[in-house]
Amino acid sequence: MFNLAEQDLEKLGAVHTASEIDQQPHVWRKMLTTLAEQKDTHQRFIQQLKEKHAHVRVIFTGAGTSAFAGDTLTPELNQSTTESTFRFESIATTDIVSNPYAYLKAHVPTVLVSFARSGNSPESVAAVNVTESIIDDFYQVVITCNSEGQLAVNTKGDDKSLLILTPPEAHDKSFAMTSSFTTMMVTAYSLFSETETEAVIEQSIKQAEQLLDVVGDYVDVVLEQSYERMVFLGSGLLGQLAHEGALKVLELTAGKVAATYETSLGFRHGPKSILNDQSLVVMFMSQDSYTRQYDRDLLNELANDNSGIKIAVVDYQHDDWVSERADFVIHLDVEKGPEVNDFSLALVYIIFPQVLAMKNSLKLSITPDNPSPSGLVNRVVQGVTIYPIN
Structure with a gap:
């Protein structure tokens, strides 16, 4: 699983994280059955x-x-x-x-x-x-x-x-x-x-199953270099998904990798200051032709900054223009149709940062299943006092 044997995942404290990432399309299909019932x-x-x-x-x-x-x-x-x-x-x-x-x-x-x-x-x-x-x-x-x-x-x-x-x-x-x-x-x-949600989710299931077969290879290549900082970017709902991508890295590396997120247009307005030559930028590309123009513009700008950053692009299909500008391209093989939208892609795109976070955690000798054994951060939040409202 993700180029790691199950016994190694057990030994390294990653077996739950790995299996739960891997099971996603299977669980979505079970959920569809429950929803139909x-x-x-x-x-x-x-x-x-x-x-x-x-x-x-x-x-x-x-x-x-x-x-x-x-x-x-x-x-x-x-x-x-x-x-x-x-x-x-x-x-x-x-x-x-x-x-x-x-x-x-x-x-x-x-x-x-x-x-x-x-x-x-x-x-x-x-x-x-x-x-x-x-x-x-x-x-x-x-x-x-x-x-x-x-x-x-x-x-x-x-x-x-x-x-x-x-x-x-x-x-x-x-x-x-x-x-x-x-x-x-x-x-x-x-x-x-x-919309016909079952067709949309079935498309996501198909793409997720294909990505899960190869995402370990993609991540291993990306992690041949070490990073101090990771930035996740996207437009619209993919900009919101970027927040989850950043949190996965922050959680599973126990804060040893600083991770943040922004929208493609918002990144220029100050947050770009985080970049240094030990940074990885992960871009979620929209399938919407109008929105995609803004993603492409930022990708082009980052590729020509000569700042020493590395860029990984997650895209719904192969795009030569993107491949020429990104250091790493994780592309699906999605044919545009009514069942394809940025939400259907979001379900699949998030697999890359999930695996990236898990394997980076292992690279840093952290146990992904429990990256905070000291209890600094808890699986279910503790220590919150709820006050009566006026």
């Missing part, structure tokens, strides 16, 4: 909202990687949804809990969609309680990997709540969220999107 229940929940309210605010929420799931998904749903009932937003639980009145409007019907691996994070539980206490017409969807978590348990007997459980495998045992992140996005996309 529960389709009538889900449609009734959505339909009752449309019948009762002309306009509904849908807030995706979570903390850390769970928040980035909503950040990545929101642009696609707002772009592809023609029906006017729902307006999608992404607001982290950490913002809702600390500043509830800055984000919540009591008179606006609201569905809080919680993404949660464990469902036990203090802010996740508090965000629901705070939102329910403020919003007059409150509904919730809990998308979680843990049937025994507090979020899941709290939905029981509540007809204004919808609980959707991922397959058990998505309840990652490793420190970093990988299959939980992508599977929860698949779930929410399938619930709210008006």
